[in-house]
Amino acid sequence: MAQINHTNRQTIERNQVSIQLFKQYEPWRFDLTLDLDDFELDGNARVVVEVKHSIVTERFDYGTVDTPYPSGDTELELLTGRPNLDFRVKIVDPDGSGLILAEADGVKVTGAVSSPDRRADLLDYQESEDRPLPWWMEFDSTLPAVVLNTAISDNGAFAESNMFRGLNAAMIVEQVLTHLCYVSDHEDYDDNDEEGSWQSLWLRFIKQFNGEDFNPAEASSQSKSEWIVTSVDKFSKHYRPIQRVNTAQRSG
Amino acid sequence: MLLKRFNEYGLELFSNYITSLGSSDSPDPPPRGILTRPDTTHSIRPSVDVDLTSLDNRLDAAQKITALLAPLPDPVKSELEVDTGFWSWLSLYYFESVCPPNRGRRAPGKLERHVIDGKGRGKYRHLLASPYLIYKQIRPAYQIGMAVLNGPVDMPGEAVEQLTGRNDLIGNRAVVEAYTELYYDRSTETYKPGARGNGRGSCRRFGKVLLQLDRTFDLGSMPASKIKDLMPSEFDRYR
Numbered sequence: 001m002a003q004i005n006h007t008n009r010q011t012i013e014r015n016q017v018s019i020q021l022f023k024q025y026e027p028w029r030f031d032l033t034l035d036l037d038d039f040e041l042d043g044n045a046r047v048v049v050e051v052k053h054s055i056v057t058e059r060f061d062y063g064t065v066d067t068p069y070p071s072g073d074t075e076l077e078l079l080t081g082r083p084n085l086d087f088r089v090k091i092v093d094p095d096g097s098g099l100i101l102a103e104a105d106g107v108k109v110t111g112a113v114s115s116p117d118r119r120a121d122l123l124d125y126q127e128s129e130d131r132p133l134p135w136w137m138e139f140d141s142t143l144p145a146v147v148l149n150t151a152i153s154d155n156g157a158f159a160e161s162n163m164f165r166g167l168n169a170a171m172i173v174e175q176v177l178t179h180l181c182y183v184s185d186h187e188d189y190d191d192n193d194e195e196g197s198w199q200s201l202w203l204r205f206i207k208q209f210n211g212e213d214f215n216p217a218e219a220s221s222q223s224k225s226e227w228i229v230t231s232v233d234k235f236s237k238h239y240r241p242i243q244r245v246n247t248a249q250r251s252g
Numbered sequence: 253m254l255l256k257r258f259n260e261y262g263l264e265l266f267s268n269y270i271t272s273l274g275s276s277d278s279p280d281p282p283p284r285g286i287l288t289r290p291d292t293t294h295s296i297r298p299s300v301d302v303d304l305t306s307l308d309n310r311l312d313a314a315q316k317i318t319a320l321l322a323p324l325p326d327p328v329k330s331e332l333e334v335d336t337g338f339w340s341w342l343s344l345y346y347f348e349s350v351c352p353p354n355r356g357r358r359a360p361g362k363l364e365r366h367v368i369d370g371k372g373r374g375k376y377r378h379l380l381a382s383p384y385l386i387y388k389q390i391r392p393a394y395q396i397g398m399a400v401l402n403g404p405v406d407m408p409g410e411a412v413e414q415l416t417g418r419n420d421l422i423g424n425r426a427v428v429e430a431y432t433e434l435y436y437d438r439s440t441e442t443y444k445p446g447a448r449g450n451g452r453g454s455c456r457r458f459g460k461v462l463l464q465l466d467r468t469f470d471l472g473s474m475p476a477s478k479i480k481d482l483m484p485s486e487f488d489r490y491r
Contacts, residue, residue: 009468027326048470050423055376055385055416057423059472078389081330090470098469098478 010039012104019087021109027080033238034068041065044094045101053082067243085109122205127153137175143198144176166244170236176202177231180216181224187217209234255300257337262292266340267367270360279358282347307349311401313380314387339381340367349405350379376416379405396429399436410448411435414455421462429476431458434490444490452486
């Protein structure tokens with residue numbers, strides 16, 4: 001049967017949505033990243049995610065266009081263990097009519113994480129009282145470490161909060177990239193295996209956002225500086241730190 | 253008997269048996285021996301005892317399989333739910349319910365009713381996986397799904413297949429509830445007259461119309477009553 005779009009429903013393209021699936025613990029959970037900058041959508045429009053496999057569907061409220069974060073856990077109670085999950089992302093009119101304003105259907109998982117902790121691939125988290133700061137970075141082990149002052153760490157819960165992530169994630173990325181470009185003496189960026197240096201892991205991580213093959217060992221100081229600014233901005237566009245802070249403020 | 257799952261060889265033997273039934277006037281008895289043979293099965297850990305009982309209808313099948321799997325840890329359960337060898341083993345175990353003899357013959361229908369393909373597709377066609385997965389989604393309020401949990405295990409019928417054949421819809425509780433409210437008569441515990449036919453507003457039309465509405469509206473956020481309100485006038489006789 002022919003499908004006629006009478007409602008001006010917009011299509012969210014594949015490069016504007018990505019799904020990260022975390023399979024290291026059961027039940028699995030997922031993160032959604034949306035880039036809706038090209039759309040003129042009501043900021044209060046609801047974001048809904050449906051995850052499907054065969055005849056089983058799980059549904060998640062994922063906040064609003066302005067604050068696209070889930071209201072609760074994104075744990076797949078029914079679909080953990082299922083292969084080839086299908087995601088459907090809907091932007092729904094906030095007027096209560098249920099009208100779909102935009103959607104991405106048939107979205108596949110962009111990246112799956114099976115290791116014990118996603119961020120542990122890139123960052124180490126530690127606690128200390130050695131400095132009179134809320135947090136600071138250290139680069140003297142196998143991974144860059146975010147060191148949280150014991151007085152505020154709340155057993156790591158603070159580092160997990162939207163407030164901490166929103167306020168500090170971009171700064172952490174900037175510090176890591178700055179260290180990578182100007183302090184680190186790492187030169188071999190061809191180690192593409194999972195066991196490679198943290199510098200290579202970070203270059204691959206940043207390439208997800210800026211699409212750029214960059215070799216600090218061969219770059220001028222000027223181009224390093226520009227690359228850092230561009231990379232942090234593009235990371236932030238996906239990570240949406242401002243919306244995270246807004247969400248944290250609203251939830252008290 | 254301990255609950256098991258077929259390995260490749262067990263699957264092959266069971267599939268061959270199903271295929272042989274279609275052309276035989278005097279079929280061989282079900283090869284129940286392969287349910288326990290070490291060369292045709294894998295064990296399930298922790299072990300679970302299963303007692304042979306008949307499955308009275310789709311709801312009964314769903315409830316009995318749910319109870320059977322209840323002692324298993326969630327990861328094991330999740331693995332079995334997508335395991336072709338498990339569902340096929342269960343199909344042979346309950347063969348008298350899923351393919352009962354009729355005047356000496358057995359009519360198994362398509363293979364996928366008993367053996368899900370290797371990629372796990374077509375679970376809604378499997379006579380045991382389908383009611384189990386539907387029940388799992390809507391329990392404890394399983395009454396809202398009686399239109400698709402009703403009927404004999406071996407013959408789900410048109411009304412069941414019209415909705416379970418549409419993956420985009422069967423996973424939506426409110427859609428399942430609206431379907432039941434439209435076509436299932438709780439007082440007689442069967443379908444309303446004409447529901448299973450080809451006419452306007454019938455089960456066949458429901459899926460087609462709902463799929464169009466699903467592209468326009470977020471049906472998952474609506475109660476069954478609002479979904480019914482969206483249906484065009486051809487469905488009025490069932491409201």
